[in-house]
Amino acid sequence: MSPARPFSRQLQRLLLLGTLLLFALYFLTPLYVMLVTSLKDADQLRSGHLLSLPSAPTLDAWSKAWQSACTGVECGGLRPFFVNSLLMVVPAVVVSTALGAINGYVLSKWRFPGSETLFALLLFGVFMPMQVVLLPMSQVLGWLGIASSIWGLIAVHVLAGIAPTTLFFRNYYVGLPDELLKAAMLDGASFWQIFRRIVLPLSGPILMVTLIWQFTSIWNDFLYGVVFSGADSKPITVGLNNLANTSSAVKEYNVDMAAALIAALPTLFVYVVAGKYFVRGLTAGAVKG
Amino acid sequence: MSSIPASLIGLGVAAVLGLSGAARAGEVEVLHYWTSGSEAKATASLKASLQAKGHTWRDFAVAGGAGDAAMTVLKSRVVSGNAPSAAQIKGPSIQEWAREGVLASIDDVAKAEQWDSLLPKVVSDAMKYKGSYVAVPVNVHRINWLWINPAVFKKANAKVPTTWDEFFVAAEALSKAGVTPLAHGGQSWQDFTTFEIVALGLGGPEFYKKAFIERDPASLAGPTMEKTLETFKRLKAYTDRGANGRDWNLATAMVIKGEAGMQLMGDWAKGEFQAAGKVAGKDFLCVAAPGTAKSFSYNIDSFAMFQVKGADKIKAQKDLASAIMAPAFQETFNLNKGSIPVRAGVPLDKFDDCGKLAAKDFADSAKSASLLPSVAHGMAVPAAAEGAMKDVVSQFWNADKMTAKDAMSKLVAAARTR
């Protein structure tokens, strides 16, 4: 550190921190608004404005959102939907990640004529709008007999997840030195053995990235969830939508916000806790290309 | 033979009854978009009456956009071969679905209960396809209401308007008193609701029918329409800046709080007033929108019946249709929802003054052919044309540069959309 101008260096640091904090405000404000609204009661909502702190914070809205708000004829809050989402998300994430890993492994280390083209084709698929999927998949799932069920929903999420997961794994594995595999093959290792013994153990970071990404996309999805699920397997986004988007009558914004925060808790938790693994995974080359 | 003991006969009868009872325990899956507290209570009474008959109710609620998301789900379900028993469909969409060949006829129930004599012809026609009933109406909402905060009016020395000229006089007075004259929510259905109310008030039922229901190009591009558009645009100066995107209940809240003097909205606005503890006739007034005292533009929610397989499911579906038309359900549901019963023969004493007035006007206008379906609420025109027309009207409201003549030619094109 040059001793020449410590003051300007301090100024630079201050500017740096100031800028960072300003942006932090931009990022935090919506969350703050939601939190603060969810802690107010009906009267406090009417007085005050959206940034004002609750004069008498209460958790009533939270308890109502969890167990007694109406989401249709049922008035059981978000609790039943929470379980449905979990039951649907876990298999979908696991299967799509597994498929992505295998695809990525082959496309990066076992290239064959046309593999790059196939990869590019898959990559382009990432731009297809979700609405295009709805009707034809309904037809297909109807033929397969799994329409309007949790299995149908899981199937759609797995299929839609193949493109992004393959992208992540393939880009990461490309960074693994080929020598490792060559050495293993000289030792007589088979295709699967190389995968299990060498590639997989090195996949920690990218596994984290993919799992987090898939978990977030699938947990937050509404469109597939409302169209492909059955009466007993509706995910939490559907419940939240019913709770908050009522087309008539009194809007209880505090309950809406509490419900929205409840729906966001798992993914928020994942990002806050696993966030550093996420970045570590990216550092290790997830998207170096 | 007389030697058969009576007890055995009794047992036999019981067995037969028991068997048919078991065959009757079917399941109805109902797709709807009633998800708020008051709607849930209203729908729960329907569920209860079905459960009393031994059936199960599988609820499939999808909120949002007055049914947009629900329609998406419905289409997917039908495409996958797995339609629900009943879905909340209204207006011309009923016939569109019927044309696809996926609706089931409930004529047997209709004839047994004589629905033709209980419903106005305009309504029963809308529930039929090629003469057979395929849908059941649940309620009647009146659209052409003007809601007024009398305290604000008194302070501003304004008079309750009965014509559009009087409306602008009152609006000026309110504006001078520092209050927003007209509370409005800038969403396309609200824009069109206001527009069609103005059209009805200025042109009367005949004009409304020709322009909106028959979609006659001459009416859509004629002088009355031009006057309607100009009056409609004049209203904008009396709304506030934050109107865009505002939900209807927040606009009503403005009237409740005294920040605005009037709102043009259907009778569900009453629910907001009542939830805030206001009393009809004292804290708020419901009057027919200017120029529309003798007319009644309506929104009728209904359930269309889809083809389902299995004798028990079919029986459950027919019981559902019958339960919806039952007077007891009609009374409970409409008291909770703020609308009025659609069938004749339901006691009205528990309904409030606005409800009673609406019921009387409903019956009267049915007789005088001024009972009109609302375009803004999907009652009069197929969805594609309705959407296109709403686009034009909302553009006209929002874009300062569009002239009435532009709007009219666009309306004619929009009305032709298939």
Next chain:
Amino acid sequence: MQTRHSGPNPWLPRLVVAPGLALGLLFIYGLMAWNGYLSFSASRLMPNYGFVGWAQYEALLENDRFRVAMTNLAIFGPLFIGGAMALGLLLAILLDQKVRAEGVLRTIYLYPMAISFIVTGTAWKWMLNPTTGLEQVMRQWGFADFSFDWLVDPERAIYCVAIAGVWQSAGFVMALFLAALRGIDDAIIKAAQVDGASLPRIYWRIIIPSLRPVFFSTLMVVSHLAIKSFDLVMALTAGGPGYATDLPATFMYATAFTRGQIGLGAASATVMLATVAAIVVPYLYSELRPRK
């Protein structure tokens, strides 16, 4: 890679990847083809397989709302992508300066990615609406002339959509760039510092150019988010005022599902896909080609 070796059968990898890839590709291109077929059909309320030639596309060209939607995509797309990339890069560079609160700040920038707009939509709507949001708060705090009514202005509302969109994605971009920055060899930087180059110059000349591979991947991800911006628009403006903030994705949804014009919706989706392809495919080609 290897074509002649005494290792595993060369067909094994292709067999293994075949089902997964095939399903993935079938899902994507099968559906696009089905959608393409529908765009040439007379489908309205439900899919109907009668062929009508270019009729739907002609109707599309005459449709003012579609024109607005495509224009909006041309405005919103670059704004959103550019904004997210620029802000993300800026935040990454700032955070790379060994700030003590890096962990906390990083989480703050990253968390919006975790939440869907169905959750945050209402909050954003409030914040941007002149009578309940920023404008009202500033006026209550004494800035009587402050005005921020872009959300209700048909010409400017799309910028609000971009603001909310950037909020959601910039953190993710930051994470990607930060990771890449961390991967750059310190030796090069130290060498440049010894040569007397100033920090900004080092960034401009050495560091940013070496981010090119990450730039590609990030651009792909953010563009994907831009095209998918359905929840964002629906929650914030529902396409309004009027249809001033309509995007092709919301247009397609409205025509196909709400208005019973499946054929028209399919045509709009095809046009959107073709436009995206025209831009993305050359870029993909140029980036993936030399990577042999």
